[in-house]
Amino acid sequence: AAVVTWLVVNLPILTLYPRGWYEFFRLNSERGADSDSLLRLAAKAVGTTWDVPILNIVSFGLMILLVIG
Structure with missing residues (x-):
């Protein structure tokens, strides 16, 4: 569907x-993570920033996990 x-x-x-x-x-x-996104908040909590390629991989992986789950 x-x-x-x-x-x-x-x-x-x-x-x-x-x-x-x-x-x-x-x-x-x-484009990078928006200032109100969960990924930006997670990076800020850890005290780091993610490059766009890493951010794309992480967000794609999280999306796949959500689809599977």
Whole structure:
């Protein structure tokens, strides 16, 4: 059901505006944690900052764990 929903939402945009669709995902892959995100709060509590590639890996891993769970 999740894959079908993702396709229903994304496929029309990808078809009509492919450059914009790719740009959205490209820009999101380069941005850091927002100041109100749980990952930023966790990093601040530990006294560190995460580089964007590490942040992407951590957030992707957490998403996979939530999907599996």
